[in-house]
Amino acid sequence: MSKKCSCSDKRVKSTILRIGSFLFLLTIGIVFFSSAQEGWHWQNPFPQGNDLLGVEAIDANTIIAVGKHGTSLRTTDAGATWKSMGVTTNTDIALKSVLFPGPSTGWIVGSLGSIFYSSNGGTDWITRNSPAGTRNLNGVASGGGSVGFAVGDSGTIIRSTDGGLQWSSLASHATANLRSIFFPTSTTGYVAGDLGTLLKSTDGGTNWFSVPDTSATVRDFQSVYFRTRDTGWVSGSQGVILATTNGGANWVRQFTYTSTTLQQITFNSTSAGFAVGGRVIVQTSNGGTTWFPSVLDTVNTLRAIAFSDIRKGWIVGDNGETKKTTDRGVTWTRLHENITFDLYSSFFIDVNRGWAVGAEGAIIRTVDGGNSWIRESSPVTKSLRSTFFISVTRGWAVGDSGTLLATADGITWSQMPVDSPAALSSVHFPDPLHGWVVGQRGTILRTTNGGGTWSMSPPDTSRPLSSVFFTDSLTGWITAIFGRNSDTTSILKTTDGGAHWSEAAKDLRALLGIQFVTPDTGWAVGKFHRLIKTTNGGTTWRSQVTPFRGTQHYVSLKFVDSRYGWVVGTSGTIIHTTNGGEDWVLQSTPTNRLFYSVSFADRNNGWAAGSNGAILHTIDGGGVIVIPPPPPATYDVNHVGQSKPNPFIPARNPFALIPFRLRIPSDVTLKIYDVMGRLIRTIDAGTFSADIHDEKNGAPGWDGKDSYGTPAPTGVYFYRVITAEFIETHRLVLIR
Numbered sequence: 001m002s003k004k005c006s007c008s009d010k011r012v013k014s015t016i017l018r019i020g021s022f023l024f025l026l027t028i029g030i031v032f033f034s035s036a037q038e039g040w041h042w043q044n045p046f047p048q049g050n051d052l053l054g055v056e057a058i059d060a061n062t063i064i065a066v067g068k069h070g071t072s073l074r075t076t077d078a079g080a081t082w083k084s085m086g087v088t089t090n091t092d093i094a095l096k097s098v099l100f101p102g103p104s105t106g107w108i109v110g111s112l113g114s115i116f117y118s119s120n121g122g123t124d125w126i127t128r129n130s131p132a133g134t135r136n137l138n139g140v141a142s143g144g145g146s147v148g149f150a151v152g153d154s155g156t157i158i159r160s161t162d163g164g165l166q167w168s169s170l171a172s173h174a175t176a177n178l179r180s181i182f183f184p185t186s187t188t189g190y191v192a193g194d195l196g197t198l199l200k201s202t203d204g205g206t207n208w209f210s211v212p213d214t215s216a217t218v219r220d221f222q223s224v225y226f227r228t229r230d231t232g233w234v235s236g237s238q239g240v241i242l243a244t245t246n247g248g249a250n251w252v253r254q255f256t257y258t259s260t261t262l263q264q265i266t267f268n269s270t271s272a273g274f275a276v277g278g279r280v281i282v283q284t285s286n287g288g289t290t291w292f293p294s295v296l297d298t299v300n301t302l303r304a305i306a307f308s309d310i311r312k313g314w315i316v317g318d319n320g321e322t323k324k325t326t327d328r329g330v331t332w333t334r335l336h337e338n339i340t341f342d343l344y345s346s347f348f349i350d351v352n353r354g355w356a357v358g359a360e361g362a363i364i365r366t367v368d369g370g371n372s373w374i375r376e377s378s379p380v381t382k383s384l385r386s387t388f389f390i391s392v393t394r395g396w397a398v399g400d401s402g403t404l405l406a407t408a409d410g411i412t413w414s415q416m417p418v419d420s421p422a423a424l425s426s427v428h429f430p431d432p433l434h435g436w437v438v439g440q441r442g443t444i445l446r447t448t449n450g451g452g453t454w455s456m457s458p459p460d461t462s463r464p465l466s467s468v469f470f471t472d473s474l475t476g477w478i479t480a481i482f483g484r485n486s487d488t489t490s491i492l493k494t495t496d497g498g499a500h501w502s503e504a505a506k507d508l509r510a511l512l513g514i515q516f517v518t519p520d521t522g523w524a525v526g527k528f529h530r531l532i533k534t535t536n537g538g539t540t541w542r543s544q545v546t547p548f549r550g551t552q553h554y555v556s557l558k559f560v561d562s563r564y565g566w567v568v569g570t571s572g573t574i575i576h577t578t579n580g581g582e583d584w585v586l587q588s589t590p591t592n593r594l595f596y597s598v599s600f601a602d603r604n605n606g607w608a609a610g611s612n613g614a615i616l617h618t619i620d621g622g623g624v625i626v627i628p629p630p631p632p633a634t635y636d637v638n639h640v641g642q643s644k645p646n647p648f649i650p651a652r653n654p655f656a657l658i659p660f661r662l663r664i665p666s667d668v669t670l671k672i673y674d675v676m677g678r679l680i681r682t683i684d685a686g687t688f689s690a691d692i693h694d695e696k697n698g699a700p701g702w703d704g705k706d707s708y709g710t711p712a713p714t715g716v717y718f719y720r721v722i723t724a725e726f727i728e729t730h731r732l733v734l735i736r
Helices: 007-026
Strands: 041-044 052-057 063-067 072-075 095-099 106-110 115-118 137-144 147-152 156-160 168-170 178-182 189-193 198-201 221-226 232-236 241-244 252-254 264-267 273-277 280-284 292-295 302-307 313-317 322-325 343-348 354-358 363-366 384-389 395-399 403-407 424-428 435-439 444-447 465-470 476-482 488-494 502-507 511-516 522-526 530-534 554-559 565-569 574-577 595-600 606-610 615-618 666-673 679-688 715-722 727-734
Touching (some): 052 313, 063 313, 147 178, 156 178, 189 221, 221 273, 273 302, 280 302, 343 606, 424 465, 476 511, 476 522, 488 522, 522 565, 554 595, 565 595, 565 606
Parallel strands (some): 052 302, 095 137, 178 221, 343 595, 511 554, 522 554
Antiparallel strands (some): 106 115, 156 168, 178 189, 232 241, 241 252, 264 273, 273 280, 280 292, 302 313, 313 322, 343 354, 354 363, 384 395, 395 403, 424 435, 511 522, 522 530, 554 565, 565 574, 595 606, 606 615, 666 679, 715 727
């Protein structure tokens, strides 16, 4: 006797058939993770601009540098070129210390208890289980042979006895944050940390005891180095260096003639020693008897120093700063001359030619798509807030104290007289003749002769004006910020070339940028991830859903047409739409810098400019990515099995369980992506034993919701299982 299919079952089967027909397309690849040439990449500072916190010289040519935002760099030609090692994709992790006890084996430790291991000289890295939990690890050292140590916050000391594969906790009996560890012999080791903490071990690190500072100089110590078992130094806050010649029984303060915090101390010979911190290097040539400081950098804090031999050494620091010596530290050369002042605005007229302006009147120019930048002579030292060009030669820049600059050749700039001393914030030209500038105190300037002369428009408001945009010589909009906390915006509109302005709409957030692609369609962005769109010329606005919640601020936007647009803001934020803002995707960036400006020459070629000279560039719109088809989901081939049930119907099953097999114990993370490769959920599943974990043995699962608890719609999804042993991706079908 046959059964009749219910209507709901028919709908499910119909959905399965539709999705099943789509799966064939997926077997040839879908949008997912980028290759090395895709997405956003550094153009300035070069090779990258994140703060570097640690450096290790494996040999005279091979140098490793690590830092904030998961930054990991490697050079094999003594610093001429650097490549990312891709140690971690978690940009919330700061990599703080790196050590290679031999040419092949290396360790990196960092925030959130992170430990990474390499067995091939830094070419590849794997995550190791950390007994530190989420406590930051600040320093790593070799104990000789296959023994390694790391120290961290809240008195953390951990040890490995198998070359860094497995780590275990040790009792330090300290509560302060520990910053540095050093073993001059296999049995004797020293630790330095905050609140004057100094520890010593004489049994290979098993037991630790205090060797207190007898000089009565209680400082936060940052670094420890011992030349022999008993002779060593510590450095720290307020320029302190302490020395001992009897294994820490007594410490003597050595004068450095600086008050800056000395982040790291080292010696490259029995007599020559160095300590770096702030913008100075402190050196001794007589074994530490006397130290003398010298300023090495006028901008960047110096964080770490390492020597490969007696002559060659490297220093790293903030904004990606890298210096090198080849003469025993007598002179230091900056490897890359980078721009480090804030850049508030950028403009590209085509894929090759562009400009950026910023703090202290800075103007820079490129003719090769940003691969190199030329700093032009500026007639002012006031910060420049906005720039706009109507051709490869004619452009303007505006800024503080009524500054209005013009160029007729794209190279030389002159100051234009204006009647207002108020700070100017935005400039825009809809055509070669008509232009507008807005600023503080309701300032509106207008030109009708291509910038030859400028006149004040009658102010309809005294409010600060943050942005201006015109679609033609008559129709334009201005954002005017007001309110007790400057947290509300009036959107003003004119249809007669600025003769009259009226309030078209009001928004309860401070809006910082506005753009229209037609007289009807436009967007505005502002504080607290505010992003709104209008399709009727600004009369009404609709809030658009973006990937952010909380206190992220959107600062600037750029649409190249009615579909393709980008928004940039705080914490390295770049979001992108390809359908006029109906959907926004968070794009991956290699930094958490504040971006003040975004500029695109077309749908593919774009630049984001921001704090401390940050310039990122993309040649594919910020990331067009392809995932290869996943292999069969069987334990014979892979570590991860097919999710169960599949298709996943939340109305029938609360979870799609994801089985996997582990050969070693590991923390497990699940990441869920939609069919466009957008990350919609991260699940920290916990720590699992070496075993098969399926529906009978605690397999983790996905409940079909995104990171905000919103049910994901019907479709094809990808689940990625991340462990210390493997990373593997498979697909599932979700049916509502």
